[in-house]
Amino acid sequence: MTDIECNGARPHLLLLNWRDTSHPEGGGSERYLERMAEGLASRGYRVTMHCAAHDQAPADEWRRGVRIRRRGNRLTVYLRGLQAVLRTRPDVIVDVQNGIPFFSRLVARCPVHVLVHHVHREQWQPVLGERLGRIGWWIESRLAPRIYRGCRYLTVSLSTRDELVRLGVAPERITVIEPGVDPAPATHAEPDEDPVLAVVGRLVPHKRVEHAIDVLARLAEQWPKLRLEVVGQGWWAENLRRHAQLRGVEDRVTLHGWVEEQDKHEILARSALHLCPSVKEGWGISIMEAAGHGVPSIAYRAAGGVTDSIVHDETGLLAEDFEDLVECVATLLRDGELRATMGAAGRARARKLGWERGIAAFERAISRGYLVP
Structure with missing residues (x-):
């Protein structure tokens, strides 16, 4: 047949x-x-x-x-x-x-x-x-x-x-x-004056949201008002709360859990960067959703499909290891012009992916x- x-x-x-x-x-x-x-x-x-x-x-x-x-x-x-x-x-x-x-x-x-x-x-x-x-x-x-x-x-x-x-x-x-990727809906949010890192995904071990918390802790002294907002639910949530406490950044980490679709986009729209520290992704739809709001993403090169959804050095960055992840985040937080250029390239690419x-x-x-x- x-x-x-x-x-x-x-x-x-x-x-x-x-x-x-x-x-x-x-x-x-x-x-x-x-x-x-x-x-x-x-x-x-x-x-x-x-x-x-x-x-x-x-x-x-x-x-x-x-x-x-x-x-x-x-x-x-x-x-x-x-x-x-x-x-x-x-x-x-x-x-x-x-x-x-x-x-x-x-x-x-x-x-x-x-x-x-x-x-x-x-x-x-x-x-x-x-x-x-x-x-x-x-x-x-x-x-x-x-x-x-x-x-x-x-x-x-x-x-x-x-x-x-x-x-x-x-x-x-x-x-x-x-x-x-659906066209990014209109939002009321503007990029926050105090930089926000966003993570969108299920709260399970292989998503490694702990790495985003660790990045926040490492950069806390350089950016005293840096925050992390996590959108998603899952059985690993309590472990993430404890991890934030151990790293001393629990007051800077918000675990939103499940949110309405519009609320998710409001969070992305006010973020400076979107992090995807997962062990493995087939593609990373959240990466393209962030791109729709002009927000660059950073992920691990070894995570598979993110090398297709992120165009390295154009719409975001691919890190080699955790130390490189920290440096990638620091680089884009320091360089607002580069961040804006990557955001514009990501937005243009997202518009083509219907x-x-x-x-x-x-x-x-x-x-x-x-x-x-």
Whole structure:
């Protein structure tokens, strides 16, 4: 099979993902998938998203033309996903591999596309410990590529594509579809006279928000009024509060938790810099959201997809290590003209990255079936 075949009916697309954006731990990767889903629904596809259940949303919901079915917990969602494949018999499946895929290829009778935001090599052991971490990495790096051999892969950055190639996925089976970014909404905020560092993301260990707190502590003497504002929620929040206390900067760190979308943009608009100290990112949608407000971002070069979302020395900076991260922040805080130039370049780039371009590319990609039988 090389194309979606649906006997004249609207093609049915089944998306298998462990979370959706309403989930307390939902983030940029979930937003990416949902924007693609909504775009395809508007183009005539019947779109069903299967994801884990949680207490902040109903089991069944329709959202912008997409049917969302929430079943199972963080573990059983995978079994329930296989049941959804068998029950609904879709025309095409997008199996989202957040470290662990749904193994839908084992039961599917239609084309399966694997969506990988980033490879989790560096995250397994810090999250699960050495033994379970090795098992997780073996599944991701050895077992999954074997099971999905012949399937097409979708990813969000050239960096992740290169990592997948190193895992044995043939380059011709991989399609890169970068995320879009919504136009930055109008805000009331202006850049604060006292410099603000912003971090936007889930509060989990691999996001390494501690590094942003450490940067603040290191620069506190040079910039006595420097502050850090963190937008996002997650189970690691209390650890971050304790870390700020240990570093003696708890009065300069604001953990906002979850905020409304407009409030997030107000915080970004008043910030001098956006930091993304994560271990690994597939792309970094928050980087482009900050760019939309003319706010440069700084991230670690080794973090993968940030090397695609940040144009080094043009829209932001890529640091080699923590000491370099501190120096990058200090450089841009000292040089307001350079910061403004990078901000203007980032804003211009963000304006070019609309979602429609990505949705069209996503549709073209999923309309093709297996590369080999």
